[in-house]
Amino acid sequence: MTDPMTTELWNLDEADYPADKALSDKLAFLLNYAQLAPSSHNSQPWQFSVQDNEVHLYPDLNYWLKVADPERRELYISLGCALENLLVAAEHFHLGYQASFFSDRDDREHFASVTFSEDSPTANVRDPGLFNAILQRRTSREPFQSRLIPKEELLQIKAAWLEKDLHLHFIANIEQKRQLAKMVQTADQTLCTNPAYRHKLADALGQGAFGTRWPWSALAQLMFHHINLGARLGRQNARALMSAPILIVLSAEQDDAISQIKVGQFYERIALTATKLGLNTQPLSQILEIPSLRQQLASMLPDNKLLPQHFIRLGYPSSLKAHTPRRLISKM
16 A cells, blocks of 8 residues: 655744754654655655664665665665755754665664764755755656756865765757657656556556646556556656756766765755755656666766766746655654
């Protein structure tokens, strides 16, 4: 049974922070911000455990998209987004923290732990403006406005880059964009030939995971369950890609869970920075879900030894959409 989702969590008020209560209560409050992170297909595949002054982050395999993401790359990126929101909130509320990461070979069920302190606040390594952007951030699925992004704003996006073992690459060349649009179409058509993929997407649409309201969500669910709309979806996503003045590839030197969690953190900083600047982002993960297309994307990077982990379009939204819903926080 799928847990119900709501948009109520977006009404979070920082004035409700339990400043006069125990640290564990403060950490439980911070998890509300983590829950507002973006995730693949809005799957929210994470769980949290608060133990005294520690928060442990676990994957929730009940929401792992096994068909589209068999290697769990997108799952780990989603975990990283949630972790980043947690750390942004910690800096805002003047808590000290130390994050630790664990691979799937470390004989642990969780992949990240954060130890917090009230006595020694961590110096802000992030733009303080990112905190307010958490409640404003949206993922845009429509074509962007036909506006170029000033160089100064792109430099602010690039300033979100903190990890030395990760890499950011901007793509604005029209021919490369056309090539990538064709790749998106190919990926959507290929993925939608798999009934299991269509059914999972249909279920997400039916639950309103992308913000589609009833009865349109129910109609979309019915259509995707019974009709292969891969060609139509591919054309729609290709148009959206071509409308973006900038495409972004995030890559890593390693292809492992820790790198992918860090990519998720990097992406969330980009998404929050974009929100602060009046921009929107949308991941286009379908290219990376097909190995041959992922390799083709790698060949377009200046250093083709790097491994693409996340592919994003960036631009000015054509309209302001409602927030997508969230499940209640899953704690262990």
